[in-house]
Amino acid sequence: MTKPLHFDQALRVWTDTFMHRSMNGWKQFAKACGLSMPQFSILMQLHHKGAFGMSEVSERFEITPAAASQLVEKLVQSGYVQREEDPKDRRAKLLNLTDAGHDLVRRGARERYHWVDELAVRLNEADKAKISAALEMLTKAVKELEEEKALQKA
Amino acid sequence: MTKPLHFDQALRVWTDTFMHRSMNGWKQFAKACGLSMPQFSILMQLHHKGAFGMSEVSERFEITPAAASQLVEKLVQSGYVQREEDPKDRRAKLLNLTDAGHDLVRRGARERYHWVDELAVRLNEADKAKISAALEMLTKAVKELEEEKALQKA
DNA sequence: CTTTTTAGTTAGGTGAGCTTAACTTTATAG
DNA sequence: CTATAAAGTTAAGCTCACCTAACTAAAAAG
Numbered sequence: 001m002t003k004p005l006h007f008d009q010a011l012r013v014w015t016d017t018f019m020h021r022s023m024n025g026w027k028q029f030a031k032a033c034g035l036s037m038p039q040f041s042i043l044m045q046l047h048h049k050g051a052f053g054m055s056e057v058s059e060r061f062e063i064t065p066a067a068a069s070q071l072v073e074k075l076v077q078s079g080y081v082q083r084e085e086d087p088k089d090r091r092a093k094l095l096n097l098t099d100a101g102h103d104l105v106r107r108g109a110r111e112r113y114h115w116v117d118e119l120a121v122r123l124n125e126a127d128k129a130k131i132s133a134a135l136e137m138l139t140k141a142v143k144e145l146e147e148e149k150a151l152q153k154a
Numbered sequence: 155m156t157k158p159l160h161f162d163q164a165l166r167v168w169t170d171t172f173m174h175r176s177m178n179g180w181k182q183f184a185k186a187c188g189l190s191m192p193q194f195s196i197l198m199q200l201h202h203k204g205a206f207g208m209s210e211v212s213e214r215f216e217i218t219p220a221a222a223s224q225l226v227e228k229l230v231q232s233g234y235v236q237r238e239e240d241p242k243d244r245r246a247k248l249l250n251l252t253d254a255g256h257d258l259v260r261r262g263a264r265e266r267y268h269w270v271d272e273l274a275v276r277l278n279e280a281d282k283a284k285i286s287a288a289l290e291m292l293t294k295a296v297k298e299l300e301e302e303k304a305l306q307k308a
Numbered sequence: 309c310t311t312t313t314t315a316g317t318t319a320g321g322t323g324a325g326c327t328t329a330a331c332t333t334t335a336t337a338g
Numbered sequence: 339c340t341a342t343a344a345a346g347t348t349a350a351g352c353t354c355a356c357c358t359a360a361c362t363a364a365a366a367a368g
Binding site: 006007008010011012013014015016017018019020021022023024041044045048060062109113115116117118119120122123127128129130131132133134135136137138139141142143144145 | 160161162164165166167168169170171172173174175176177178182195198199202214216263267269270271272273274276277281282283284285286287288289290291292293295296297298299
């Protein structure tokens with residue numbers, strides 16, 4: 001057993017080990033569905049964080065409104081996203097996943113995380129419990145961090 | 155306290171929470187250095203896994219040898235990668251990071267993982283220790299999995 | 309020694325994402 | 339009511355990753 005790494009180093013090593021693998025899985029799935037990564041990312045955000053408008057797209061992905069508009073247009077054409085007027089502000093649009101969109105993201109998650117299953121069989125129950133707890137702590141901390149930053153902006 | 159999630163679900167949630175953030179950090183840094191993501195990814199792989207050849211590039215990134223050659227060419231031009239003949243097989247090329255290349259990746263890691271530090275201050279020492287241990291287990295498991303697959307191929 | 313396979317490069321062309329600039333439409337300020 | 343700001347779209351053009359196809363050179367097979 002090696003000397004335990006410091007927290008930040010452990011997180012970095014894990015990230016580097018895991019990212020390439022994870023990204024590749026996504027890309028393959030998206031491509032198989034005829035979508036690019038940026039397009040699929042939008043679907044994911046809509047799935048996980050709910051409806052939002054065009055301006056949100058350009059902010060979150062750090063692209064111009066023009067680019068956002070074009071990306072979303074393709075998703076609408078493909079039938080994965082519904083784009084309707086915001087009743088509160090008729091300039092704005094509200095983006096929503098269609099049923100097909102939700103299905104796609106869910107299906108992607110199932111297929112893409114096949115390697116998670118492969119990983120799971122190599123670990124015993126006790127370790128898995130520890131890891132689950134650790135990841136939940138991390139996830140919670142990230143969410144708090146994001147909420148705090150959102151507040152600071154406003 | 156919510157009921158603990160199952161291992162695979164915890165891993166998925168963590169991934170989704172974290173990936174967007176992580177990728178954006180990389181992209182920004184790479185762009186600031188005048189590099190694209192695929193280019194920077196190659197630098198990372200060279201930094202973490204050591205020297206390899208052209209064929210490895212096209213395999214790992216699932217692109218044609220032609221595309222690999224073009225990507226690497228740009229990195230050579232930029233002075234981040236050294237491409238020399240393999241003495242064992244004069245057809246093959248050996249790719250190595252130059253000092254500038256190593257520096258770049260290290261600098262990227264420092265800047266990009268700024269959010270890790272922000273995360274660290276929100277957790278107490280005991281939790282961080284648990285998380286570190288958990289991530290190390292995960293990292294080890296992934297590495298074993300990869301090695302096994304590499305063997306199966308051969 | 310000839311043939312075939314392997315490693316890599318070069319050239320030409322395609323497609324996607326992105327940007328700037330000009331525009332429409334709706335909301336807000338003075 | 340007019341002027342300005344904001345949300346989004348459209349058009350034109352750029353860049354870059356990627357592919358196919360044709361090529362060179364070295365190794366391996368026969």
